[in-house]
Amino acid sequence: MNTQLSGFEFERPAGLPALRALLTRLGREQRRFAVAAGGTDLMPQLKQRLVAPEVLVSLNGVGELAGIAVQDDGTLRIGALTRLADLVDSTLVRQHQPALAAAAGRVASPQIRNRATLGGNLLVNNRCIYVNQSPLNRTVHAPCFKVDGDVCHIVKSAVRGQLPQCQARFVSDTAPVLLLLEARLVLLRGRGERRVPLRRFYRNDGMERNVLRPGEVIGWIEIPPATGLQVDYDKLAVRNALDFPSLGVAVGVRRDAAGQPLELSVALTGLGTHPGCWRHAIADGASLSKVVAKACARAGKFATTYQQDFFPRDYRKKMIGVFIHRSLRRLGV
Amino acid sequence: MNTSNPAQPREHGVNDARVLALRVNGVLQQAIAKPGTTLLEFLREELGLTGSKRGCDLGECGCCSVLVDGRPMLACLLLAADVEGSEIRTIEGIADGEVLHPLQQAMVDEGAIQCGFCTPGMVINGVHLFERTPTPTRDEIRTCISATVCRCTGYNRIEQAFVTTAATLAAGGGKAGAQ
Amino acid sequence: MSGYNIVGKPTPQIDSRDKVMGRARFTDDIPLHNPLHAAILRSPFASARILKVDTSRAAALPGVRGIVTGADFRRTFGVLVISKDEPAMAGNRVRYIGEPVAAVAAETAEIAAAALALIEVSYEPTEACLDPRVALKPVAEPLHPGLGRDNNLHKRVEQCYGDPDAGFAASPVVVEKRFSFASVTHAFTEPHATQVAIDGRGNLTVYSATQVPHYLHMAMAEVLEIPEHRIRVIKPHLGGGFGGKSDPFPHEMIAARLALQTNRNIRLRFSREEVFISHHGRHPTTLTMKLGYDPQQGITGIDADILIDGGAYGSFGVVTTYYNGVLLQGPYRIENLRFRSRRVYTNKPMCGAMRGHGGVNPRFAAEVLLDMALVQAGVDPCQGRIDMIHRPNTLTASEFRITSVGLKAGLEEAMRRSGWNEKYGKLPYGKGIGVACGFYISGSAAHIHRNDRPSSTVRLTIEFDGMVTVYSGAADIGQGIDTILAMMAAEVLGVGLDQVKVVVADTQLTPVDLGSYSSRVTFMAGNASRNAAIRMRRLLVAAACQLLELPPPAWEKPEPPADYFRQGRRSPDYSSDYLGPNPDYNDGFRLANGQVTHLGSGRSVPYLDAVRRALDGPGILQTHGTYRSPKLGGNYKGAAAGLSPTYSFTAFIVEVTVDPETGFVKVDKATCAHDCGTMLNPLAVRGQIEGCIHMGLGQALMEEIVHYDGAVQNAGFLEYKIPSAFEQPEVDLVPTPSDETEGPFGAKEAGEGPLAPIIPAIANAIHDAVGIRLTEVPMRPDRVLAAIRKAGAA
The missing domain is CATH 1.10.150.120 ([2Fe-2S]-binding domain)
Structure with missing residues (x-):
């Protein structure tokens, strides 16, 4: 496989206004462009010829989008360009949302965390062992829907137009935690911006993965203050290094002032085309173990899981309950 | 059945190569880089700094790690043009002359x-x-x-x-x- | 061991400064003048006829200078003389996905890649054979019709020693199981790379990441059909091999052919995917083994039926087929052994030699079955093993000459240090301790190419300033043989390591060494270096005698001790390298601290004076040393398989934690007793053993090549899971010396033997932890969990 890159122009706008202007212009000119921040997800895709933009837009000159701050109302506002390593090291994040720091610290390898950004991790492309391959390998098996082909090697009966078209799985480590924290995304486009709750951001498809419009970028991630909410994240991976989650489970417990659990929430990554997220109220006097069982059952039924990973599908399914219980133990429930 | 190599011929003519200036191991280095030139290629091919190794070129092995503004990053996943203005330190710049770190x-x-x-x-x-x-x-x-x-x-x-x-x-x- | 200046001292590799500063040059780091960049077009079909290769459009692309296809190569090759079945480039058919079909040399890598896309290949796909069991059935068109078979069998070996059936019949315990092993690969960090420089007279200098410069040299001459003297092979610094660079490779032939065609220098390097596609890794294996045990007699019989999946070509496969059976003859005494071992061709990347070659998978089966038998018989798994370990100076069933064995004491010490007696069977559920043993060859006694030349020859010189240079064809692949060569010379000549240079792995400058495979170099090249240095020492001692006006020592050719060729069929030619026992140089002098001292009189002369006097006559100071194995073994077909001048022995005691909810296995600690005779360089031995633990751990728990319709589906470090620093256990090395007389200063191999037993030791520890016996490797968490649940349900 030739991993040399060529055939695209490179733009690195200096500052947000320049970025907005550039994206508007590229949209107007109908250029095929890709936006990269850390580039740790995009670069392998470029090298494997999974994407072929005419223009590569780097966000690394847009300093406005980096940084972490707490707003007056207690909202934690994180620039999309914030490197994962900075998130891990941030006193603010560790203090306000330690689970996010922990999840960010589980992404890939230290060098990748030094470069990869939070925005990028939320947008990390869905993966499939039949897609994330060299051109030679994809030719062998016939290109699939995700690379403009006409088959799905996972669901062989799939036809074009049927949703979900593509079963490539969602692998962000930070998304499940942010879902439980009810994070919002501030999306920038043209001169405008809009806010989208993260729970409305993802779509049930490995190709059309989210509601981000062409030319739109994530500007900030906002996490509202959540008193009484504790979140835990753990991932199933072969090694304690480099691997994407074969399964990632975030578990949240919301308690009242007296410390009584009010709500149990669960979010999953690594299994289906998008992250799953559920909340289960714990009614007064309800049996906690029943709620937990319900949460496990719900999560277990979340997605059709396919043979597309080191671990067999049924094993990954089985581990959901185990991981939920372990998180609850760590959360003191 | 006829096949040609799966790698589609890529568009040519947009290789607007230009001189790129990077500070490497404390020295301002200038060399030609194309938009697609990675930092690893720039170091190895243009500057002859072959200490950074090309083990996978996909960000999976770590053998090409270099310090970019003091932080280890994977040179194979960085476009040289995207780190312009950064301080790069490679393995060749770690020892103090013959005195090892x-x-x-x-x-x-x-x-x-x-x-x-x-x-x-x-x-x-x-x-x-x-x-x-x-x-x-x-x-x-x-x-x-x-x-x-x-x-x-x-x-x-x-x-x-x-x-x-x-x-x-x-x-x-x-x-x-x-x- | 006392009395050595250099030997036995932890010694950093002599080139480690260059490596740690980034200035060691690996093949792709070497700047050739204005090279063309080569790229290879690879087959997308596992099995197809090639009807036509049209390169005209590619040739017309500006910047393209050369194109080669299968038509440019007439001769096939292979590392073994008996299976030269691999073309440098596919001719009229392709046999695996990724097989080279055409190659281009162009002014830039980008143009080369663009040119590949313009080559049109007409394929007619044919039915691929991907399943090794199917490969045994008749087919219309076998992969290699030249063998004259109606199926895809490559090699079948059946051997029987003693009477296993009688052994089983008389045994109180007989156990039998079927095992399966995934394909694993070397995963060295430096991708294959070859650069070829060509001069105005058409001479080639080939820089290549190879473990076998000599075999590459010969194969290249044969495939390119040019005389050997036109080819010079140089192995630069090499980033790991583990057997994966121990064959001559198609890309090496392709690069050279492109150089000849274009009269330009050629640069060729692999992507990581191409490394995985080229593979040559451990054979996927299924085997059924039966083992009988009697507490009084030990192992009463082993019967094994082994099927290994060789992929598209032969590589080392014939040897692998033998090794799968014959390497069951140790480390324990066994009289009754029967095996049937078959290697088949399939339309997948070929398998070959990988660290522990051929002995790893059957070792797993034997050690797991033995563990079951010992448990059934109520015998302690460590003690039971200790009682059966080969005694020194014995012959095995197929006449392996077992010389030194230090394992018994080593395993006893490992038991003490690991707290075996306090732990085995007594740890809480989920924690376990297990043991397994192994043995391995220290180089193959038989040559691949039949000739009477030495296995290794070393040339040694001393310059006017006293600097010693060792010239050897041995290939340092990271294991540190360059350092060993220098240590041997420094020890014998009484100089510091900083006074020895090595010039290595350059077929123009260095005498032949057969290469770094079969754990042979420390033993063989080390002996050759030692012998060259002893000859040099004699020249210096003779010169010192002149200066001291003493009569020169009368060196009688030492008669090898009676047990030198213990049980071997001695041939007079083969004793010529014997220059006396370790460490006695038989000269009555001490060379140290810059002085050559006559022990009898206490008088001395400076080393430099002796050097200069010795130079007075000839003007150069040059000696040579060689190593050749004693002639060993029986006279029947296949008798040579597994014969080695000596064998290493290993025991592992492993402690694990098994998570019964997830099936994850964490190896907490590995206590290793490895008998490599004298540890020449304890730092290197430790590194080899820890590296074996890493690689064994990977095969045991996570590594496997995944195929989909014949394509390698995890051709990278992200999806092919090799263990990280987090998975590596704490390691305790138990000193395990043995009385080895034939190794250089008493050394045996350390690079491969420790790999095989770590895997079953983990399996046996898992059994101690949660009571399950796993027969599928890797022992992935899902398999562990399934077995735990099954055991719980039962």
């Missing part, structure tokens, strides 16, 4: 080097670790080492070299980040 010396002394292909990556990541954390925990050392694939050593000797370095630094011997 304490970690380099420990890697030699502890037998942490076999084939040596991952060694630059290990050293680059380690130098950064000791600049941040002169007395790292075992877990911090392992996290740092896990960033780079070594197939020869089983990592034990490398880990030992890190432990030895921490002790050397604690005893005031050597200077982390000697340049």
Whole structure:
């Protein structure tokens, strides 16, 4: 496989206004462009010829989008360009949302965390062992829907137009935690911006993965203050290094002032085309173990899981309950 | 059935190569780079700094680790043009002349080097670790080492070299980040 | 061991400074003048006829200078003389996905890649054979019709020693199981790379990442059909091999052919995917083994039926087929052994030699079955093993000459240090301790190419300033043989390591060494270096005698001790390298501290004076040393398989934690007793053993090549899971010396033997932890969990 890159122009706008202007212009000119921040997800895709933009837009000159701050109302506002390593090291994040720091610290390898950004991790492309391959390998098996082909090697009966078209799985480590924290995304486009709750951001498809419009970028991630909410994240991976989650489970417990659990929430990554997220109220006097069982059952039924990973599908399914219980133990429930 | 190579011929004519200036190991270096030239290619092919190794070119092995503004990053995943203005430090810039960095010396002394292909990556990541954390925990050392694939050593000797370095630094011997 | 200046001292590799500073040059780091960049077009079909290769459009692309296809190569090759079945480039058919079909040399890598896309290949796909069991059935068109078979069988070996059936019949315990092993690969960090420089007279200098410069040299001459003297092979620094660079490779032939065609220098390097596609890794294996045990007699019989999946070509496969059976003859005494071992061709990347070659998978089966038998018989797994370990100076069933064995004491010490007696069977559920043993060859006694030349020859010189240079064709692949060569010379000549240079792995400058495979170099090249140095020492001692006006020592050719060729069929030619026992140089002098001292009188002369006097006559100071194995073994077909001048022995005691909810296995500690005779360089030995633990751990728990319709689906470090620093256990090395007389200063191999037993030791520890016996490797968490649940349900 030739991993040399060529055939695209490179733009690195200096500052947000320049970025907005550039994206508007590229949209107007109908250029095929890709936006990269850390580039740790995009670069392998470029090298494997999974994407072929005419223009590569780097966000690394847009300093406005980096940084972490707490707003007056207690909202934690994180620039999309914030490197994962900075998130891990941030006193603010560790203090306000330690689970996010922990999840960010589980992404890939230290060098990748030094470069990869939070925005990028939320947008990390869905993966499939039949897609994330060299051109030679994809030719062998016939290109699939995700690379403009006409088959799905996972669901062989799939036809074009049927949703979900593509079963490539969602692998962000930070998304499940942010879902439980009810994070919002501030999306920038043209001169405008809009806010989208993260729970409305993802779509049930490995190709059309989210509601981000062409030319739109994530500007900030906002996490509202959540008193009484504790979140835990753990991932199933072969090694304690480099691997994407074969399964990632975030578990949240919301308690009242007296410390009584009010709500149990669960979010999953690594299994289906998008992250799953559920909340289960714990009614007064309800049996906690029943709620937990319900949460496990719900999560277990979340997605059709396919043979597309080191671990067999049924094993990954089985581990959901185990991981939920372990998180609850760590959360003191 | 007729097939041609799956790699589609890519568009040519947009290779607007230009002179790129990067500060590498303290020296301003200028060379031609295309938009698609990675930092690894720039270092190896244009500047002849072959100490950074091309083990996978996909960000999976860590052998091409370099310090970008003081932080270890994978040179194969960076476009040279995208780090313009940054300070780059490669394995060639770690020793002070012939005086090795304490970690380099420990890697030699502890037998942490076999084939040596991952060694630059290990050293680059380690130098950064000791600049941040002169007395790292075992877990911090392992996290740092896990960033780079070594197939020869089983990592034990490398880990030992890190432990030895921490002790050397604690005893005031050597200077982390000697340049 | 006392009395050595250099030997036995932990010694960093002599080139480690260069490596740690980033200035060691690996093949792709070497700047050739204005090279063309080569790229290879690879087959997308596992099995197809090639009807036509049209390169005209590619040739017309500006910047393209050369194109080669299968038509440019007439001769096939292979590392073994008996299976030269691999073309440098596919001719009229392709046999695996990724097989080279055409190659281009162009002014830039980008143009080369663009040119590949313009080559049109007409394929007619044919039915691929991907399943090794199917490969045994008749097919219309076998992969290699030249063998004259109606199926895809490559090699079948059946051997029987003693009477296993009688052994089983008389045994109180007989156990039998079927095992399966995934394909694993070397995953060295430096991708294959070859650069070829060509001069105005058409001479080639080939820089290549190879473990076998000599075999590459010969194969290249044969495939390119040019005389050997036109080819010079140089192995630069090499980033790991583990057997994966121990064959001559198609890309090496392709690069050279492109150089000849274009009269330009050629640069060729692999992507990581191409490394995985080229493979040559451990054979996927299924085997059924039966083992009988009697507490009084030990192992009463082993019967094994082994099927290994060789992929598209032969590589080392014939040897692998033998090794799968014959390497069951140790480390324990066994009289009754029967095996049937078959290697088949399939339309997948070929398998070959990988660290522990051929002995690893059957070792797993034997050690797991033995563990079951010992448990059934109520015998302690360590003690039971200790009682059966080969005694020194014995012959095995197929006449392996077992010389030194230090394992018994080593395993006893490992038991003490690991707390075996306090732990085995007594740890809480989820924690376990297990043991397994192994043995391995220290180089193959038989040559691949039949000739009477030495296995290794070393040339040694001393310059006017006293600097010693060792010239050897041995290939340092990271294991540190360059350092060993220098240590041997320094020890014998009484100089410091800084006074010895090595010039290595350059077929123009260095005498032949057969290469770094079969754990042979420390033993063989080490002996050759030692012998060259002893000859040099004699020249210096003779010169010192002149200066001291003493009569020169009368060196009688030492008669090898009676047991030198213990049980071997001695041939007079083969004793010529014997220069006396370790460490006695038989000269009455001490060379140390810059002095050559006559022990009898205490008088001395400076080393430099002796050097200069010795130079007075000839003007150069040059000696040579060689190593050749004693002639060993029986006279029947296949008798040579597994014969080695000596064998290493290993025991592992492993402690694990098994998570019964997830099936994850964490190896907490590995206590290793490895008998490699004298540890020449304890730092290197430790590194080899820890590296074996890493690689064994990977095969045991996570590594496997995944195929989909014949394509390698995890051709990278992200999806092919090799263990990280977090998975590596704490390691305790138990000193395990043995009385080895034939190794250089008593050394045996340390690079491969420790790999095999770590895997079953983990399996046996898992059994101690949670009571399950796993027969599928890797022992992935899902398999562990399934077995735990099954055991719980039962």
